[in-house]
Amino acid sequence: xxxxxxxxxxxxxxxxxxxxxxxxxxxxxxxxxxxxxxxxxxxxxxxxxxxxxxxxxxxxxxxxxxxxxxxxxxxxxxxxxxxxxxxxxxxxxxxxxxxxxxxxxxxxxxxxxxxxxxxxxxxxxxxxxxxxxxxxxxxxxxxxxxxxxxxxxxxxxxxxxxxxxxxxxxxxxxxxxxxxxxxxxxxxxxxxxxxxxxxxxxxxxxxxxxxxxxxxxxxxxxxxxxxxxxxxxxxxxxxxxxxxxxxxxxxxxxxxxxxxxxxxxxxxxxxxxxxxxxxxxxxxxxxxxxxxxxxxxxxxxxxxxxxxxxxxxxxxxxxxxxxxxxxxxxxxxxxxxxxxxxxxxxxxxxxxxxxxxxxxxxxxxxxxxxxxxxxxxxxxxxxxxx
Amino acid sequence: xxxxxxxxxxxxxxxxxxxxxxxxxxxxxxxxxxxxxxxxxxxxxxxxxxxxxxxxxxxxxxxxxxxxxxxxxxxxxxxxxxxxxxxxxxxxxxxxxxxxxxxxxxxxx
Numbered sequence: 001x002x003x004x005x006x007x008x009x010x011x012x013x014x015x016x017x018x019x020x021x022x023x024x025x026x027x028x029x030x031x032x033x034x035x036x037x038x039x040x041x042x043x044x045x046x047x048x049x050x051x052x053x054x055x056x057x058x059x060x061x062x063x064x065x066x067x068x069x070x071x072x073x074x075x076x077x078x079x080x081x082x083x084x085x086x087x088x089x090x091x092x093x094x095x096x097x098x099x100x101x102x103x104x105x106x107x108x109x110x111x112x113x114x115x116x117x118x119x120x121x122x123x124x125x126x127x128x129x130x131x132x133x134x135x136x137x138x139x140x141x142x143x144x145x146x147x148x149x150x151x152x153x154x155x156x157x158x159x160x161x162x163x164x165x166x167x168x169x170x171x172x173x174x175x176x177x178x179x180x181x182x183x184x185x186x187x188x189x190x191x192x193x194x195x196x197x198x199x200x201x202x203x204x205x206x207x208x209x210x211x212x213x214x215x216x217x218x219x220x221x222x223x224x225x226x227x228x229x230x231x232x233x234x235x236x237x238x239x240x241x242x243x244x245x246x247x248x249x250x251x252x253x254x255x256x257x258x259x260x261x262x263x264x265x266x267x268x269x270x271x272x273x274x275x276x277x278x279x280x281x282x283x284x285x286x287x288x289x290x291x292x293x294x295x296x297x298x299x300x301x302x303x304x305x306x307x308x309x310x311x312x313x314x315x316x317x318x319x320x321x322x323x324x325x326x327x328x329x330x331x332x333x334x335x336x337x338x339x340x341x342x343x344x345x346x347x348x349x350x351x352x353x354x355x356x357x358x359x360x361x362x363x364x365x366x367x368x369x370x371x372x373x374x375x376x377x378x379x380x381x382x383x384x385x386x
Numbered sequence: 387x388x389x390x391x392x393x394x395x396x397x398x399x400x401x402x403x404x405x406x407x408x409x410x411x412x413x414x415x416x417x418x419x420x421x422x423x424x425x426x427x428x429x430x431x432x433x434x435x436x437x438x439x440x441x442x443x444x445x446x447x448x449x450x451x452x453x454x455x456x457x458x459x460x461x462x463x464x465x466x467x468x469x470x471x472x473x474x475x476x477x478x479x480x481x482x483x484x485x486x487x488x489x490x491x492x493x494x495x
Contacts, residue, residue, distance in 0.1 A: 171424070171481055174488045181491045282439075284421040285414045287487050294491060376486050377413060 064112035096152025115149040186266040189297040197255035319347030420480040429469035
């Protein structure tokens with residue numbers, strides 16, 4: 001199996017150069033004692049910030065690379081073999097490392113892949129990009145994700161060659177296979193819900209820290225009054241901590257309820273597989289009921305709105321972030337504030353569009369499952385009057 | 387009651403009134419019955435099948451008549467008792483149901 005080396009792509013080299021160039025310009029500007037209020041320094045800082053962020057986004061939506069592999073990349077086979085697979089229309093995402101996923105596309109017999117961060121990786125990039133110098137770290141982290149994806153595909157390629165499925169399995173084998181797959185889906189949903197809770201806690205804690213930083217800056221008033229500063233800072237800190245704790249508690253209760261329900265499902269499926277249930281227990285009925293739970297289990301992984309198009313998610317974050325900053329720091333520069341307002345407005349519009357698409361996708365998913373249930377009832381001739 | 391003697395030991399008794407009252411059969415009950423009959427290597431006593439699927443006699447009778455009308459099962463006389471057996475169509479329906487479930491949980495559309 002041949003997977004191109006990441007650094008051999010001339011486009012990657014060009015993007016790295018643009019990011020490094022901006023940073024170099026900034027460092028030179030600082031060493032030459034540029035005044036912080038000068039427009040040139042401001043431009044250099046913004047360019048570094050933007051350049052690093054744009055590099056991150058462009059790498060995330062990097063062009064499709066050919067995947068030369070003898071065999072069939074079948075999401076069904078991959079899932080049966082225990083890989084984490086998310087089907088997205090004609091493409092599918094395959095998790096190859098802790099922070100790396102690959103989106104695989106098959107067109108006319110040709111196979112292509114694109115590197116994507118996992119949900120955790122995406123949030124790390126987003127939070128690092130809040131501060132100018134941290135965007136460089138975000139870029140390095142994304143480069144790590146890129147390398148891990150390539151390494152993962154090289155590792156899994158030989159393993160996937162051996163995956164095979166006997167033709168014409170018996171009904172009993174199909175039932176057992178279905179029970180196993182449903183159990184894995186339920187178990188992965190439990191893990192996904194727990195992981196999502198941990199991710200959200202990390203995000204809430206980080207945003208609380210960022211909020212505290214903003215509170216520190218905004219509490220300063222001229223002329224400086226120590227008592228007023230202490231009241232503002234103390235009151236704001238208490239409010240921040242209260243909101244963070246309440247938010248975490250609410251998330252924990254929701255995540256625990258969902259995880260417990262999925263845990264019960266997983267245990268029931270395992271019990272039937274092991275034969276540790278009374279003879280009257282129906283495996284087929286349990287499977288039919290599990291099928292109706294499948295959309296919810298799949299959604300625990302899907303997170304359609306934010307992780308389906310991570311490049312667009314990062315772009316929205318950039319627009320909102322930069323727009324806000326331009327609005328606040330562009331005091332005295334109407335053009336800067338106007339630009340900030342425009343960026344913020346575009347970011348909000350894209351955000352609303354993402355939300356609308358996510359709801360549409362969920363609605364289509366529900367309609368698809370309703371159609372499938374109808375199709376299944378047709379198999380048994382259950383439609384119409386008896 | 388509508389009686390029909392197939393002349394080969396099979397005595398299907400179909401209560402069309404009971405079938406008409408079963409407007410929309412419960413998928414889970416039908417699936418349980420098909421599964422139970424599939425795993426039996428020989429025709430099954432009606433009472434035993436009723437106990438296996440966990441319904442009362444009236445509900446069981448309605449579903450049995452519905453499945454007889456659909457041709458999924460047939461009744462035969464054996465050892466002086468009336469027993470239920472899956473037909474070829476019933477076996478095929480159960481196999482297709484299992485295949486559909488398998489394809490669905492694996493995400494195939």
